[in-house]
Amino acid sequence: xxxxxxxxxxxxxxxxxxxxxxxxxxxxxxxxxxxxxxxxxxxxxxxxxxxxxxxxxxxxxxxxxxxxxxxxxxxxxxxxxxxxxxxxxxxxxxxxxxxxxxxxxxxxxxxxxxxxxxxxxxxxxxxxxxxxxxxxxxxxxxxxxxxxxxxxxxxxxxxxxxxxxxxxxxxxxxxxxxxxxxxxxxxxxxxxxxxxxxxxxxxxxxxxxxxxxxxxxxxxxxxxxxxxxxxxxxxxxxxxxxxxxxxxxxxxxxxxxxxxxxxxxxxxxxxxxxxxxxxxxxxxxxxxxxxxxxxxxxxxxxxxxxxxxxxxxxxxxxxxxxxxxxxxxxxxxxxxxxxxxxxxxxxxxxxxxxxxxxxxxxxxxxxxxxxxxxxxxxxx
Amino acid sequence: xxxxxxxxxxxxxxxxxxxxxxxxxxxxxxxxxxxxxxxxxxxxxxxxxxxxxxxxxxxxxxxxxxxxxxxxxxxxxxxxxxxxxxxxxxxxxxxxxxxxxxxxxxxxxxxxxxxxxxxxxxxxxxxxxxxxxxxxxxxxxxxxxxxxxxxxxxxxxxxxxxxxxxxxxxxxxxxxxxxxxxxxxxxxxxxxxxxxxxxxxxxxxxxxxxxxxxxxxxxxxxxxxxxxxxxxxxxxxxxxxxxxxxxxxxxxxxxxxxxxxxxxxxxxxxxxxxxxxxxxxxxxxxxxxxxxxxxxxxxxxxxxxxxxxxxxx
Numbered sequence: 001x002x003x004x005x006x007x008x009x010x011x012x013x014x015x016x017x018x019x020x021x022x023x024x025x026x027x028x029x030x031x032x033x034x035x036x037x038x039x040x041x042x043x044x045x046x047x048x049x050x051x052x053x054x055x056x057x058x059x060x061x062x063x064x065x066x067x068x069x070x071x072x073x074x075x076x077x078x079x080x081x082x083x084x085x086x087x088x089x090x091x092x093x094x095x096x097x098x099x100x101x102x103x104x105x106x107x108x109x110x111x112x113x114x115x116x117x118x119x120x121x122x123x124x125x126x127x128x129x130x131x132x133x134x135x136x137x138x139x140x141x142x143x144x145x146x147x148x149x150x151x152x153x154x155x156x157x158x159x160x161x162x163x164x165x166x167x168x169x170x171x172x173x174x175x176x177x178x179x180x181x182x183x184x185x186x187x188x189x190x191x192x193x194x195x196x197x198x199x200x201x202x203x204x205x206x207x208x209x210x211x212x213x214x215x216x217x218x219x220x221x222x223x224x225x226x227x228x229x230x231x232x233x234x235x236x237x238x239x240x241x242x243x244x245x246x247x248x249x250x251x252x253x254x255x256x257x258x259x260x261x262x263x264x265x266x267x268x269x270x271x272x273x274x275x276x277x278x279x280x281x282x283x284x285x286x287x288x289x290x291x292x293x294x295x296x297x298x299x300x301x302x303x304x305x306x307x308x309x310x311x312x313x314x315x316x317x318x319x320x321x322x323x324x325x326x327x328x329x330x331x332x333x334x335x336x337x338x339x340x341x342x343x344x345x346x347x348x349x350x351x352x353x354x355x356x357x358x359x360x361x362x363x364x365x366x367x368x369x370x371x372x373x374x375x376x377x378x379x380x
Numbered sequence: 381x382x383x384x385x386x387x388x389x390x391x392x393x394x395x396x397x398x399x400x401x402x403x404x405x406x407x408x409x410x411x412x413x414x415x416x417x418x419x420x421x422x423x424x425x426x427x428x429x430x431x432x433x434x435x436x437x438x439x440x441x442x443x444x445x446x447x448x449x450x451x452x453x454x455x456x457x458x459x460x461x462x463x464x465x466x467x468x469x470x471x472x473x474x475x476x477x478x479x480x481x482x483x484x485x486x487x488x489x490x491x492x493x494x495x496x497x498x499x500x501x502x503x504x505x506x507x508x509x510x511x512x513x514x515x516x517x518x519x520x521x522x523x524x525x526x527x528x529x530x531x532x533x534x535x536x537x538x539x540x541x542x543x544x545x546x547x548x549x550x551x552x553x554x555x556x557x558x559x560x561x562x563x564x565x566x567x568x569x570x571x572x573x574x575x576x577x578x579x580x581x582x583x584x585x586x587x588x589x590x591x592x593x594x595x596x597x598x599x600x601x602x603x604x605x606x607x608x609x610x611x612x613x614x615x616x617x618x619x620x621x622x623x624x625x626x627x628x629x630x631x632x633x634x635x636x637x638x639x640x641x642x643x644x645x646x647x648x649x650x651x652x653x654x655x656x657x658x659x660x661x662x663x664x665x666x667x668x669x670x671x672x673x674x675x676x677x678x679x680x681x682x683x684x685x686x687x688x689x690x691x692x693x
């Protein structure tokens with residue numbers, strides 16, 4: 001009989017249209033929108049930026065021009081591959097710019113000037129290079145006037161600046177930076193499991209629905225019905241997550257690295273959290289179902305926002321001022337666990353996140369069962 | 381004398397300042413169709429919910445099958461069927477699946493459960509709608525499904541809380557016939573409604589209640605015998621002289637006379653030849669009259685006399 005009840009619950013929840021929209025279609029729509037909106041970022045991860053074609057005109061052979069020339073060669077070498085430099089005279093450079101064969105002209109003498117004919121990413125890169133150079137030169141000149149004896153140290157420091165930034169891979173993963181948006185999306189989908197939990201809880205409390213009233217007068221323990229329903233909604237939510245992963249990996253070609261199975265298990269834990277949260281919201285109050293849906297939606301959205309779904313720097317901002325929020329935010333625990341698996345191979349933080357989520361699940365389920373076990377209602 | 385199936389004594393239920401049940405008493409005997417009759421808000425559903433241990437109450441005692449009723453009374457619950465006022469079925473399960481689900485919450489044996497589901501489907505006449513989803517059913521068919529879900533396990537005691545609300549006459553008759561059939565098969569039924577015709581048609585004993593209190597209890601004959609009205613005579617009289625009402629009131633057995641919109645309503649106590657005496661008066665005084673009706677008292681008259689208000693207020 002347990003299996004029969006489980007299967008009936010499974011069918012009833014699966015065919016519920018409003019639940020299907022929020023839990024299945026909405027994340028898929030959002031994933032597609034992300035892909036369309038940030039598509040260039042996703043593509044950019046796979047196809048590195050093309051070097052910027054630049055015409056360089058050395059107008060006067062000065063020490064500064066020489067230093068600038070050296071910097072440009074560094075930026076054009078195969079390690080950096082930011083610029084593709086063509087050294088030429090001014091007239092030829094102008095012709096190349098007019099014919100759109102270069103993106104800009106850098107003229108070097110005692111100072112450096114940039115000439116471009118339009119705005120864009122490539123022009124912004126050239127402007128940044130020029131500004132960076134001029135800033136350094138201004139710094140050196142300033143020190144030359146105030147503390148000339150310190151110039152060698154400053155030049156050494158500026159030269160060493162590059163070595164402070166070194167790319168180190170913490171993982172053997174091939175996952176890309178743009179995946180973070182999709183991590184937050186998966187976390188949000190997990191939280192949307194709360195809608196299943198809400199429906200589940202409402203159908204078990206006699207003061208919330210006629211169906212629950214009927215199920216309260218049967219000679220079957222509420223705990224048994226609760227477990228059947230919980231397993232049914234978890235099955236559905238886990239399937240939705242499985243489909244979402246398949247869509248992201250196979251459909252949108254998002255690279256999640258080498259730990260997809262563990263990531264899926266993480267999402268399942270997130271799903272358990274979402275369902276238990278929804279059940280808790282449903283059983284802890286006698287407010288209307290619509291009100292509880294609003295509460296659940298608000299909680300999911302705020303937690304997802306704090307986890308960086310809308311502003312990806314949000315967790316960093318929170319980490320500086322109120323790190324406890326990051327330690328407790330379940331949406332961030334889920335997305336952060338994905339990071340741990342794909343970028344850092346950090347199983348210690350990953351385990352801590354999973355344990356925290358499990359504690360949440362136990363607390364919410366226990367509280368819900370206690371509410372459900374309330375013997376009689378004051379009003380129906 | 382049959383034994384009591386339900387015994388409720390001095391039940392008090394308050395919703396803050398509102399007293400929903402005020403020392404309510406109930407004694408339902410095995411094998412009867414017991415009607416709980418009262419206007420909306422009189423406390424019928426509250427009483428049922430207290431008996432089913434869904435609602436907490438402030439005072440009193442409840443026994444079902446001779447045992448105190450509480451939420452863990454699974455043995456008692458196994459023999460109870462409930463047809464709720466609101467339709468309580470799964471929207472995304474078919475008729476057959478819904479009945480099967482609820483029946484299997486009572487019956488563990490798979491084969492027995494399957495047989496009972498088939499019986500229930502046939503009993504409410506939903507054989508052609510087995511594969512239908514509730515949203516595809518008319519109001520009447522939906523009510524029948526609601527009943528099937530409550531009685532499929534063949535309970536000994538069935539609570540039916542206004543099962544015919546918003547139901548077409550055809551389905552209503554089907555439902556009422558079904559209730560009588562269940563009773564013939566041995567079930568004791570507690571039937572709540574504010575439709576007095578239904579109670580008169582099917583109930584063997586009736587409790588009239590209002591504002592959470594018992595007002596009267598008995599068979600419909602006993603209840604009607606409790607009131608002064610024995611017969612109500614209605615006569616179409618286009619014109620009536622001013623003093624005629626007082627003269628009619630003095631006729632033997634007449635205790636109340638109203639004249640409104642050309643219709644004379646004469647309430648008589650139980651007596652013989654009331655109509656003849658009134659006809660004689662009208663003829664003697666050359667009072668023109670049209671159609672004449674004579675009605676025996678209804679439960680509405682009983683309710684009206686006891687409470688001073690109509691049952692469907």
